[in-house]
Amino acid sequence: MAWKAAMRHDPAMGAQPHDWTRRSALGLLPTLGLAACARSRAPEPLKFWAMSYEGDYSPMLMPAFTAATGIPVDIQSLPATAAHEKLLTAQAGGAMPDVLMLYTGWVQEFATIGAIAPVPSPAMVADLFPGVLDATRVGGRDFAVPWSVAPQVQFYRRDILAKAGYAAPAEDWDGWLRMGHAIKRQRPDDFVFMLLLNWPDMLITMLGQTGATMLRDHDTRGNFQTPEARAAFAYYARIFAEGLAPKALSTEIQDPVAAFAQGYFSIWPTGPTTMLDLHRRAAEIPAERWATARLAGPHGVGAVSGLSTSLCVSASTPRPAEAWALVRHLSSPASELRYQTMIGNLPARLSAWTSPQLRAPILAPFRAQMRFPATAPKVIEWERIKLEIQFAAERVVRGVQTILEALAGLDTRVDQLLAKRRALVEAGRLS
Numbered sequence: 001m002a003w004k005a006a007m008r009h010d011p012a013m014g015a016q017p018h019d020w021t022r023r024s025a026l027g028l029l030p031t032l033g034l035a036a037c038a039r040s041r042a043p044e045p046l047k048f049w050a051m052s053y054e055g056d057y058s059p060m061l062m063p064a065f066t067a068a069t070g071i072p073v074d075i076q077s078l079p080a081t082a083a084h085e086k087l088l089t090a091q092a093g094g095a096m097p098d099v100l101m102l103y104t105g106w107v108q109e110f111a112t113i114g115a116i117a118p119v120p121s122p123a124m125v126a127d128l129f130p131g132v133l134d135a136t137r138v139g140g141r142d143f144a145v146p147w148s149v150a151p152q153v154q155f156y157r158r159d160i161l162a163k164a165g166y167a168a169p170a171e172d173w174d175g176w177l178r179m180g181h182a183i184k185r186q187r188p189d190d191f192v193f194m195l196l197l198n199w200p201d202m203l204i205t206m207l208g209q210t211g212a213t214m215l216r217d218h219d220t221r222g223n224f225q226t227p228e229a230r231a232a233f234a235y236y237a238r239i240f241a242e243g244l245a246p247k248a249l250s251t252e253i254q255d256p257v258a259a260f261a262q263g264y265f266s267i268w269p270t271g272p273t274t275m276l277d278l279h280r281r282a283a284e285i286p287a288e289r290w291a292t293a294r295l296a297g298p299h300g301v302g303a304v305s306g307l308s309t310s311l312c313v314s315a316s317t318p319r320p321a322e323a324w325a326l327v328r329h330l331s332s333p334a335s336e337l338r339y340q341t342m343i344g345n346l347p348a349r350l351s352a353w354t355s356p357q358l359r360a361p362i363l364a365p366f367r368a369q370m371r372f373p374a375t376a377p378k379v380i381e382w383e384r385i386k387l388e389i390q391f392a393a394e395r396v397v398r399g400v401q402t403i404l405e406a407l408a409g410l411d412t413r414v415d416q417l418l419a420k421r422r423a424l425v426e427a428g429r430l431s
Contacts, residue, residue, distance in 0.1 A: 043070065043071055043072070043322075045071070045072040045073055045074035046071055046072070046073045046074065046097075046098045046099060046319065046322055046323060046326055047073075047074050047076070047097035047098050047099070048073050048074070048075050048076070048097055048098065048099045048100070048101075048326065049075075049076045049077075049078055049083075049087070049097045049099075049100045049101065050075070050076075050077060050078070050100070050101035051077070051078045051079070051080045051083045051101060051103075052077075052080045052273075053273055053276075053342075053343035053344075053345070054101055054147075054148070054309060054339075054343065054345070055075070055076070055077025055078055055101070056077050057339065057342045057343055058075050058077070058330075059075055060338075060342065061329070061330060061335050061338065061339070062075070064329070065325075065326060065329045069322075069325065071322055071325075071326075073326065076097070084106065084383065087100065087102075087106075087110070087115075091110075091113065091115045094316065096115060096314040096315075096316055096317070097314060098313065098314055098317040098319055098322070098323040098326075099311065099312070099313055099314070099317075099323050099326050099327060099330075100116075100311075100312050100313075100314065101147065101309055101310070101311060101312075102116075102144060102309070102310050102311075102312050103307060103308070103309055103310075104132065104135045104136060104144070104146065104308040104309060104310045105135070105376055105382060105383065106383065107135065107136045107138065107143055107144045107310055107312065108138055108378045108379065108380055108382070109380035109382075109383070110143075110312065111138040111143040112138065112380050113380070114315055115314065115315060116143050116144065116312040116313065116314060116315055117143075117312075117313045117314065117315045117317075117320065118141045118142060118143055119141075119142040119143065119144070119145060120320075120324060122142075124142075124145050124324070124327070124328065124331070125142045125145055125146075127349050127350050127351050128146050128348050128349060128350065129146070129149060129348060129350060129370055129371065129373075131370075131371070131372070131373035131375070132146045132149055132308055132348055132370075132373060133146060134375070135308070135373070135375070135376070135378075136310050138378070143312065144310035144311060144312045145310060145311045145312075145327050145331045146308060146309075146310050146331075146348035147308075147309045147310055147311045147330065147331055147336070147348055148308060148309045148336065148339065148345035148346060148347065148348055149306065149308045149345070149346050149347070149348050149370050149373075150271035150272050150273065150306045150307045150308055150309075150345055150346065151271065151272075151304055151305075151306035151308075151366060151369040151370055151373065152201060152202070152205065152269050152270060152271055152295055152304045152305065152306050152369075153269070153270075153271075153272075153292045153293060153294055153295060153304075153365045153366055153369055154169050154267050154268065154269050154292065154293050154294070154295050154296070155260070155267075155268040155269075155270060155274055155278075155290055155291075155292055156168070156169050156266060156267050156268070156290065156291060156292070156293060157260070157263065157266040157267075157289060157290055158288070158289055158290060158291050159289050160183060160186070160187070160263055160266040161179070161183065161266065163186050164179065164182040164183045164185075164186050165182060166179055166182070166183075168291075168293050169267060169293045169296065170296055171293075171294065171296050171297070171300050171301050172296055172297065172298065172299055172300050173235055173296055173297065173298050173299075175296065176296040177238070177239075177242070177244070179192075180192040180193065180239070180242075180244040180267075181242070181244070183266055184243065184244060187263065187266075190263055190264050190265065190266075191243070191244060191245055191246050191264060191265045192244045192245065192265060192266055192267055193239055193244050193245040193265060193267045193268075193269075194245065194246075194253075194256060194259070194260070194265040194267070194268045194269070194270075195236075195239060195240075195245045195269070196248060196249060196250045196253065196256075197247065197248065197249050197390070197393070197394045197397060198249045198250055198251075198390060198394075199250065200386050200387075200389055200390035200393070201269075201305045201306070201307070202236070202269050203232065203233075203236050203389060203390070203393050204305045204374070204376070204386065204389065205269075205295065205303075205304045205305045205374055206232040206235060206236055207228070207229060207232040207389075208303055208304075208305065208374040208375070209232070209297040209298055209302050209303065209304075210228040210229070210231045210232045210298060211228045212224075212226060212228035212229040212231075212232055213226070213228075214229070214377060214385070214389075215377045215379065215385075215414070215418075217422075217425075218425050219377050219378070219379050219418070219421070220418050220421055220422035220425050220426075221411070221414070221415050221418060221422065222385075222410060222411035222412070222413070222414030222415055222418075223411070224389075224392075224407040224410045224411050224414070225404075225407045225408060225411055229407060230403055230404075230407065231298075233392075233393065233396060233403045233406070233407065234403060235298075236393060236396075236397075237393070237396045237397055237403065240397045241397075245265070246265075247397055247398060256268065257274075257277050257278065257281055257284070257285070258281075258284065260278075260285065260290075261281065261284040261285035269295055271306055271307055271345075272344045272345055272346050272363075272366055273343055273344040273345055274344070275344045275362065276342075276343055276344040278290065291362065292362055292363075292364075292365045292366070293365050294365045294368060294369050295369075301369075301372075302372060303372040303373060303374040303375075304369060304372070304373070304374055305373075305374040305376070306369075306373065306374075308348070308373075309345070311327045311330055311331055312327075313327060331348070331349070332349075333347065333349050333351050333352040333355075336348065336349055336352050337352050337355050337357060337358075340357065340358070341357065346358075346363070346366055346367075346370065353367065379418070379421060380421075381417045381418055381421065384417055385414055385417060388410055388413045388414060388417070389410065392406040392407065392409065392410040393406070
C-alpha cells in the first residue's frame with residue numbers, strides 16, 4: 001500500500017506555498033528584480049496552455065509562483081485531441097501563449113516553424129534523463145525543458161494471472177502469447193490484452209523493438225517494406241487474430257478502468273497516469289489485485305515509446321524572462337514531485353527521484369523503463385506518419401488488407417507526406 005501513501009502525501013514537499021521565499025523568487029527571475037516592482041503595479045497575467053491532466057491541474061501549481069513573483073498566470077486547459085491543431089492555428093494567427101506544454105514528439109515541428117524559442121541557459125536542461133532530453137534538441141539546440149516522462153509499462157491483474165499460473169507477465173513476445181492463451185483458457189469470454197486500434201504507441205514500440213527503421217534516404221521516404229516492419233505488424237495482428245485483444249477503438253471501450261476491474265482484459269500497456277485512475281476507483285479494483293511490469297519485447301524487455309511532455313516558451317512572447325521563470329518553477333523538482341502526487345506523471349529530473357515518494361514498488365518498472373526510451377524520427381511530419389501507421393494496422397487487423405498490401409500503401413502515403421522535406425533535402429536546403 002506504499003504507493004497509495006505516495007499518491008496522497010509528499011513528505012518532501014512540506015507546506016508547499018511557504019517554501020517559495022523571496023530568495024527563491026530572485027532565483028527564478030535573475031534579470032528582473034521583479035519582487036520590488038510587483039508591489040507597485042499589477043502585471044498582466046502570463047498565458048499558459050497545457051493539455052490533459054497537466055492542463056486541468058496546473059492551477060494548483062501557480063499560487064506559489066504568483067506569491068513569490070507577483071505574476072499571475074492565466075491557464076487554458078486544451079483537450080488533447082484538439083491541442084495540436086489549436087496551437088498551429090494560434091501560431092499562424094499570432095495568438096500563441098507565453099508558455100506552452102508540448103508533447104515531446106511535437107517539439108521538432110514547433111521549433112522548425114519558429115513557434116518556440118531556444119532554451120536560454122544550459123542549466124535549465126541539466127539533471128535530466130538523457131534520452132528524454134535528446135528528443136527536445138533540434139539542430140544541436142535545446143528548444144524545450146522536459147517536464148514529465150510517461151513510458152508505457154504493462155499494468156496487469158495479479159489475481160487473474162495467478163489463476164493461469166503466472167506470478168508476473170512474460171517479458172518476451174513468445175511468452176506473452178503463451179501467457180495470453182493460458183489466461184484465455186481460464187476466461188474464454190474475456191480478452192487478455194487491451195490494445196485499442198486508435199492508440200498506436202504499442203505498435204510503434206513493437207516496430208522499434210524489431211529494429212525497424214521507419215524512414216530512409218535522410219528521413220525523406222517511408223521504409224516499412226522491411227523484414228523488421230513485417231515482423232512487428234505480423235505479431236501485432238496475431239494478437240487480435242487469436243482472440244487475445246478486442247478489435248475495438250477507444251470510443252467502443254469508453255471506460256477502460258471499469259473493463260480492467262471487471263476482468264474484461266488483464267494486461268493493459270499504458271502510462272503512469274493510469275495509477276491515478278486506479279487509485280481513485282479502488283472500490284472497484286483494490287490495489288492488491290494489480291501491479292506493473294516492464295513491457296515484453298521480441299527477446300525480452302527493451303526500449304518503449306511513451307507520451308512525455310515538455311515546456312516551451314513562445315518565440316513571440318513579449319515577456320521572455322518572466323515566461324522562462326514560469327518554466328523554471330514548473331520544471332523544478334518540487335513542482336514535478338507535486339504533480340506526481342496529483343496526476344501520476346513521473347519527474348523528468350533525475351534529482352527528483354531521490355524523493356521517498358518515488359520508492360514505491362509500483363513505480364520501479366517505470367524507473368527502469370525511463371532509461372530506455374524509444375527514439376522517433378525527428379521530422380515535423382511524424383505525428384501524421386503515426387496516424388498512417390495506425391490506419392494501416394487497423395486495415396490489417398480487420399482483414400481489409402494483407403500485411404504486404406498495407407505496408408506498401410504505408411510507404412506510398414508516407415512518401416507523399418514527406419514530399420516537401422524530400423525537395424528541401426534534394427535542393428541542399430535541409431540536411
